[in-house]
Amino acid sequence: MSRGSLTGCVLGLVLACGVAGAQALPYRNESCSEDGLVCLLIEQPDTETASLSIRARVHSTLTLTLEADVENVALSTPLPVTAVFEGPETRTLVKLEHKQRALAWSYKNVRYTSNWGTPRAVHDDSVVYQLPFAADRAVRVIQGYDGAFSHHGSSRHAVDFDLPEGSPVHAARAGTVVQVVQHFTAAGTDASYQQKDKGNRVLVRHSDGTLGYYGHLQPGSVVVKEGQYVTPWQLLGRSGNTGYSLGPHLHFEVRKPLDGKQSLTIPVRFNTSRGVGVPLEKDKSYTAVR
Known part of the structure; x- marks a missing residue:
């Protein structure tokens, strides 16, 4: 989260x-x-x-x-x-x-x-992102933009999807894998989990320099490597419950750094069965479409 x-x-x-x-x-x-x-x-x-x-x-x-x-x-x-x-x-x-x-x-x-990443990155707002889970599956949003629990400040424009542990996580946009972390096994809401980023994750750099962040993944489930180029819909790993988390889910955001301490999350448009660019609202379900 x-x-x-x-x-x-x-x-x-x-x-x-x-x-x-x-x-x-x-x-x-x-x-x-x-x-x-x-x-x-x-x-x-x-x-x-x-x-x-x-x-x-x-x-x-x-x-x-x-x-x-x-x-x-x-x-x-x-x-x-x-x-x-x-x-x-x-x-x-x-x-x-x-x-x-x-x-x-x-x-x-x-x-x-x-x-x-770099603060000089400028997001390509013409890009439409795929939902980061299997197609033809309706998934509920448990926290959207400006979510009360943790989506504020540097995480303001993030989305949490209600995915059971072990669900496939797919690339929402093409890019190069920058970071893979998959050794963490625990989750909690203690501040140390948030401050130290103790969640498993895959970070993908896009062509415009922004980064896609896929968080709280299942230990040992990541199937891509750092430096590997991935395409939309490619399998990255499986959802889990690691790091700063209340329960199993997938945290997704697009971000760039402001400096070495702070980041900026960027609002993006998704392709869903409800249409392109519809706001992803809390407690509503959305289906990924190819």
Whole structure:
């Protein structure tokens, strides 16, 4: 019903006070995300300067926002700083310099958050989406746009379909699979499920740069791979009950990142037996048609 950022954040910590506190110089530390796709590199060659860099090993466009708590520091770029990575790349995002030499300086709590996709994506509003389940099957909407339970803020334009666990989930639009997560086994409404995005999912990048998100999938049910091109109606996996969820269902939305922390969901038109572009309303059933 909702989700957080698509990749986790890495926390780095450096204290630099005059002669870099207890850290021996030159100082260098690299910490990576669990999947190894993004690494945060902190370097301090001397007592007066430092740099914060990102090493990305991504196969698709990723938007990242870097933050840190600084005191008495001159910055080459204001923090937070947001950068878009189109593929494998190492980039220095900000350089730091001791500002008033008579006073101590510090930088600490260096951290980042990231979202797949780019803020530059512009949705093609001429596209009509297929309903993401089997054709000729009527499925009830249990939460639509602006849903009271969780479809607000970054999830405002999302739809939850009442699919029993194990139901086939099909691609609503052609695109390239960006992310597959299928190892989670639990569900709940505790805030940690929402904040950490502990739901299984498939993320598909469309030709206009937007992303289709298929969430709460059954563990181990995904049949597509990252980097694979999929066509409308192609089987992606099976519905489940994982992550921030009250019960078995499929969460679908089209989105793009605003930065590494926030996303924007986009209202889209669906092809249904009731017609094209009819609003999908809560507690009404809709049938997918080819």
